[in-house]
Amino acid sequence: MAVDLLLKGGTVVTEGGPVQADVAVSGGVIVGLTAAGEGPSARRTVDVTGLHVLPGVIDTHAHHREPGYTHKEDIITGTSAAAAGGVTVSCAMPNVYPPPNTAKVLRDMFALYEQKSVIDYNINAASSNLEELPALAEMGILSFKIFMVVDTGRDYPHMPGIGVHDHGKLFKMFQGIQKTGLPLMIHPHDQALMTVIEEDYWARGEKDFRAYAKAYSSYDGVIWDSAVSTLLQLQRASGVHLHILHLQTRRCVEMIRAARAEGRAVTSEVNPWTLWLGNDCANIERLASYALSYYVEPHHYQAVWNALLDGTSDMIATDHAPHTHAEKAPGRENGWKAHTGTPSVQEYVSLLMTDVNDGKLSLKKAVELLSENPAKVFKLYPKKGAIRIGADADFAIIDMNAELVLNDERVISKCGWTPYAGRKVKGLPLHTIVRGKFVFEDGKVVGEPGGGVKATPLTAEQAARLTAAAVSV
Ligand SMILES: [Zn+2]
Numbered sequence: 075m076a077v078d079l080l081l082k083g084g085t086v087v088t089e090g091g092p093v094q095a096d097v098a099v100s101g102g103v104i105v106g107l108t109a110a111g112e113g114p115s116a117r118r119t120v121d122v123t124g125l126h127v128l129p130g131v132i133d134t135h136a137h138h139r140e141p142g143y144t145h146k147e148d149i150i151t152g153t154s155a156a157a158a159g160g161v162t163v164s165c166a167m168p169n170v171y172p173p174p175n176t177a178k179v180l181r182d183m184f185a186l187y188e189q190k191s192v193i194d195y196n197i198n199a200a201s202s203n204l205e206e207l208p209a210l211a212e213m214g215i216l217s218f219k220i221f222m223v224v225d226t227g228r229d230y231p232h233m234p235g236i237g238v239h240d241h242g243k244l245f246k247m248f249q250g251i252q253k254t255g256l257p258l259m260i261h262p263h264d265q266a267l268m269t270v271i272e273e274d275y276w277a278r279g280e281k282d283f284r285a286y287a288k289a290y291s292s293y294d295g296v297i298w299d300s301a302v303s304t305l306l307q308l309q310r311a312s313g314v315h316l317h318i319l320h321l322q323t324r325r326c327v328e329m330i331r332a333a334r335a336e337g338r339a340v341t342s343e344v345n346p347w348t349l350w351l352g353n354d355c356a357n358i359e360r361l362a363s364y365a366l367s368y369y370v371e372p373h374h375y376q377a378v379w380n381a382l383l384d385g386t387s388d389m390i391a392t393d394h395a396p397h398t399h400a401e402k403a404p405g406r407e408n409g410w411k412a413h414t415g416t417p418s419v420q421e422y423v424s425l426l427m428t429d430v431n432d433g434k435l436s437l438k439k440a441v442e443l444l445s446e447n448p449a450k451v452f453k454l455y456p457k458k459g460a461i462r463i464g465a466d467a468d469f470a471i472i473d474m475n476a477e478l479v480l481n482d483e484r485v486i487s488k489c490g491w492t493p494y495a496g497r498k499v500k501g502l503p504l505h506t507i508v509r510g511k512f513v514f515e516d517g518k519v520v521g522e523p524g525g526g527v528k529a530t531p532l533t534a535e536q537a538a539r540l541t542a543a544a545v546s547v
Pocket residue numbers: 135137167393394395
């Protein structure tokens with residue numbers, strides 16, 4: 075009997091590494107991995123000779139801005155940009171309005187995604203209502219999210235309702251979330267230290283984008299190190315699975331490495347701006363607030379890169395954070411007036427593939443960081459995150475030889491700009507497939523709003539059943 079779809083002639087990046095194989099898909103799942111040229115007959119055969127077939131990319135940290143801030147981005151534009159970037163699952167962050175910190179608000183937000191998302195999705199709920207945690211956890215979310223930032227001089231993107239930096243309140247949330255069994259994502263930040271650091275800058279009249287970048291990285295990254303140090307103590311005391319966001323200093327890497335060596339439930343992500351933007355002063359000088367602009371000094375960058383390579387840090391997630399020109403431009407004069415964050419979901423896979431082409435990491439390692447590890451950490455594996463029998467047929471098909479100078483004209487995100495404009499990349503997504511359906515084909519988004527479904531964490535039993543069914547090549 076013919077299968078639905080056959081991807082023929084490609085280099086397939088399996089958990090064992092790249093192999094020449096044909097991939098057969100039926101009913102939205104992978105039903106066959108055969109030697110090249112030996113795939114079954116199919117209703118549709120796509121010749122992917124010369125291309126690399128990767129598992130669909132899983133981005134566990136994206137700001138789609140809907141509801142509440144749809145002048146920046148919305149679910150359709152955000153998930154379309156993700157599809158064009160090779161992403162097949164995108165998880166939204168809760169700094170929207172109203173924030174999903176009650177079961178009712180989260181239910182309404184999921185209804186929006188059901189109607190609008192072009193790819194598979196989930197939402198990381200805000201944990202600011204302790205009594206709502208059990209109900210939120212039962213709604214199939216991947217994780218809770220806490221911002222430790224309570225911004226001075228602006229109320230977005232970290233609005234007061236969901237920012238928490240009081241250690242006692244944090245500890246209560248750690249304990250409550252531990253009981254749900256779900257991971258807790260935290261943007262680490264020492265607000266008390268940052269407040270006095272900022273005041274010193276402002277007292278000296280230093281307010282431009284350089285001052286902002288220097289303030290956030292001052293004293294060799296003390297606001298990050300102090301926060302992570304505290305969070306790790308609260309993790310030890312509560313036993314919660316702590317997922318640290320925005321890893322960007324050498325000492326944070328060392329602390330996480332030590333905690334993991336003790337067998338503690340500590341994972342982390344690295345963002346594109348640490349790897350390809352804020353690690354170079356020249357980018358910040360050229361782009362001002364469009365570069366974010368946290369400055370990541372070279373010795374920190376090197377430690378973070380090594381942490382990705384040696385497995386101390388688990389994944390690359392975008393922190394895709396679009397803002398309009400009007401919200402960014404004032405940052406040249408006053409860095410604190412600009413909204414924080416940069417878009418990156420359409421470009422990050424290309425930037426990492428460029429590093430693969432440059433010999434900085436293997437394709438197998440890149441797939442671990444983009445797909446396999448996010449799926450494992452957030453319990454989507456083995457349904458998602460790897461090319462194996464029984465898994466969802468989610469693929470990012472990459473032309474590793476395609477070259478492009480990134481530019482604003484191709485940006486799908488509503489904000490209309492990318493901080494990576496002008497950068498030459500080699501290795502571009504050509505097709506993206508979600509559960510057997512093309513959502514991005516020959517460089518064009520073809521997915522429909524409402525085509526995505528919620529990517530829900532698997533129970534141990536579901537994962538075991540899929541593992542038993544799978545045959546890796
Ligand atoms: Zn973020």
